[in-house]
Amino acid sequence: MIVKPDPKILIVDDDVDICRNLTDILTDLDYRVDSAHDGPSALELVRRTHYDIALLDLRMPGMNGLELYREIKKLRAGTVAVLVTAYASGATVEEARAAGAWQVVSKPVDLVTLLALVDEALGQPLILIVDDDRDLCANLWDLLRDRGYRVNLAHGVREASEKLADSSFKVVLIDLKMPDGNGAEVFRQVRGANPQARTIVITGHRPEMDGMVASVLAEGADAVCYKPFDVPRLLEALRSLARPGGELLESRPGAPPE
Amino acid sequence: MERALRFERYRELQAYVGWTPDDTRRVMAAGPRIEPHLTGLIDDFYEEIDRHPGARNVITGGREQVERLKGTLIGWLRELLAGTYDSAYVERRWRVGWRHVEIGLDQVYTNVALSRLRTGLCRALEQSWDRAGGDGELDETVRSLNKLLDLDLAIIEHAYRSEYMDRLQQTERLATLGQVAGGVAHELRNPLNVVRTSVFYLLNARNPIPEKTAEHLKRIERQVTVADGVISALSNFAKMPLPAFQPVQVSRLAHEALENEGLGDSVRVETDLPESLPPVLVDGDQVRIVFANLIRNARDAMPQGGSLTVIGRAADGCVEVDFADSGTGIPQEDLARVMEPLYSTKARGLGLGLAIARAILEKNNGSLKVASALGTGSTFTVRLTASSAKEAAT
Numbered sequence: 001m002i003v004k005p006d007p008k009i010l011i012v013d014d015d016v017d018i019c020r021n022l023t024d025i026l027t028d029l030d031y032r033v034d035s036a037h038d039g040p041s042a043l044e045l046v047r048r049t050h051y052d053i054a055l056l057d058l059r060m061p062g063m064n065g066l067e068l069y070r071e072i073k074k075l076r077a078g079t080v081a082v083l084v085t086a087y088a089s090g091a092t093v094e095e096a097r098a099a100g101a102w103q104v105v106s107k108p109v110d111l112v113t114l115l116a117l118v119d120e121a122l123g124q125p126l127i128l129i130v131d132d133d134r135d136l137c138a139n140l141w142d143l144l145r146d147r148g149y150r151v152n153l154a155h156g157v158r159e160a161s162e163k164l165a166d167s168s169f170k171v172v173l174i175d176l177k178m179p180d181g182n183g184a185e186v187f188r189q190v191r192g193a194n195p196q197a198r199t200i201v202i203t204g205h206r207p208e209m210d211g212m213v214a215s216v217l218a219e220g221a222d223a224v225c226y227k228p229f230d231v232p233r234l235l236e237a238l239r240s241l242a243r244p245g246g247e248l249l250e251s252r253p254g255a256p257p258e
Numbered sequence: 259m260e261r262a263l264r265f266e267r268y269r270e271l272q273a274y275v276g277w278t279p280d281d282t283r284r285v286m287a288a289g290p291r292i293e294p295h296l297t298g299l300i301d302d303f304y305e306e307i308d309r310h311p312g313a314r315n316v317i318t319g320g321r322e323q324v325e326r327l328k329g330t331l332i333g334w335l336r337e338l339l340a341g342t343y344d345s346a347y348v349e350r351r352w353r354v355g356w357r358h359v360e361i362g363l364d365q366v367y368t369n370v371a372l373s374r375l376r377t378g379l380c381r382a383l384e385q386s387w388d389r390a391g392g393d394g395e396l397d398e399t400v401r402s403l404n405k406l407l408d409l410d411l412a413i414i415e416h417a418y419r420s421e422y423m424d425r426l427q428q429t430e431r432l433a434t435l436g437q438v439a440g441g442v443a444h445e446l447r448n449p450l451n452v453v454r455t456s457v458f459y460l461l462n463a464r465n466p467i468p469e470k471t472a473e474h475l476k477r478i479e480r481q482v483t484v485a486d487g488v489i490s491a492l493s494n495f496a497k498m499p500l501p502a503f504q505p506v507q508v509s510r511l512a513h514e515a516l517e518n519e520g521l522g523d524s525v526r527v528e529t530d531l532p533e534s535l536p537p538v539l540v541d542g543d544q545v546r547i548v549f550a551n552l553i554r555n556a557r558d559a560m561p562q563g564g565s566l567t568v569i570g571r572a573a574d575g576c577v578e579v580d581f582a583d584s585g586t587g588i589p590q591e592d593l594a595r596v597m598e599p600l601y602s603t604k605a606r607g608l609g610l611g612l613a614i615a616r617a618i619l620e621k622n623n624g625s626l627k628v629a630s631a632l633g634t635g636s637t638f639t640v641r642l643t644a645s646s647a648k649e650a651a652t
Contacts, residue, residue, distance in 0.1 A: 014606070015448055015452065017477050018451055018452050021452060021459060022455060024463070025463070028459070028462075059444065061561070061606065086445075086447035086448055086451070087443040107447040107451040108447055108453070108454040109454065111462075
């Protein structure tokens, strides 16, 4: 029996009082909460720990909330960002969403709305994509994020094992051929670290990879997708594994603050 | 401007150009001579407008409107020649300028259009003139007509400018209101955010312990004070008291401000404020606020520490004080705006510090200027009037 740890939330705001308040409220609801008052110290925390959700104040001295989110995304693409702002133009909201931030909420924060968003984010299936092709990862990130998945990325075998140790994933997509090892190793790590996770192996080199594909399928991999992807088929395979019997969810656009 | 004032202004301008009853008589006599030419003059006038997009574009009602405008113009010309230059006459001229702003007609078109009418009127006069008695009276009549047209143009221009400025100020007020809304929203919503989250905790916490409850109540109290401070800062800015002038040494004000701000160890402060500097005639309490704002800005521009140099010097009946920091500097595009109220490059704050500084200095017969280089630092220079110079002047 695996004990599922409480979700972790990161709060970043240069206002110490608001950090304390949100910590009190979220701790009282059994979330694990860390807070930081500026971008660099927030990034220190992010390097050490996976956070499910980051609540980021948009306007801070030095690094602002959006710049911070861009850095967080490079380290932990699976962290869902909610930006909090006192006054944002439509352009700011657009820019935030273009950068991949999930929601922009306005101050003073309505806690009922915020807690519902936290719930919703945690309900989004967490996916890990292991592929050394960064462009492909970025495309899949946009595609899957848009369909309501939280998407973490690993660009090699070693990074994959770090990410697997951090969080428990619903589905792991594994490229079979990577510079620092092969996907079969990653597949076996998934079986060890995240036994409940479903797996999709992806490969572009059919004849030479046939043996490896056959062996991971024999060991319990759930599906194979060949590059270039048939996107609808990949999405359907992912949906049936991540949300068995579930609806195809669309990510809700954030309401811009007035 | 009031109707009576507008008429008074016209009378003043009449005196300026040397308008006499003889001028009135000559223009009235010319009326019947010009009358047969008016229709031709007006047709030519509107044909010319049609050739200039900038003028044509303000006519949006097509043929029908042009016919109506021709009627108005012919009325205007007849009135011009009728010899009654009373307050009602001035009012109608004033309305022409006002109307041009409303429809967005560039004032240059009024000038060139009047030039065209002037040429047409003079030509009509020359053609209809009986030259048997010589050209002397014709020349006089043309001069009178020119004076009259110049007066009309002056009134129309005056009306145009005053209406234009009114509208510009209205637009600027709206823009300022937008700026105020943004600045105030940010500064008020942060404390409100803390208050609202504390209230949520107090109402909804599943396991509230008494210490936590007390902590949240204190936090609410504190943030209400912060919000109140924002309102106070705004209203203080809106109503700055008149300065109480006293001779005072700038070195004393600068040292007091430096001590009050407590810059800490990361900022190295150097001062060169010789006792030999003449005293300045200012409200010391107000100028100390200016110095404090400049010192705080210097500190904020040097988050990693640095140096602040305060140098005073006597200059031409004045004392100048430089506040030079070694901070981040101000980008060129922000430099012109940093003293505008509610303009801020900082994450926190209303953006009133420099605007207040400038407003205070203006009331204290001083001034503020800034020079800055990115990565090198900024120098703010306060210029104050020396006490002796001021006394000598009064």
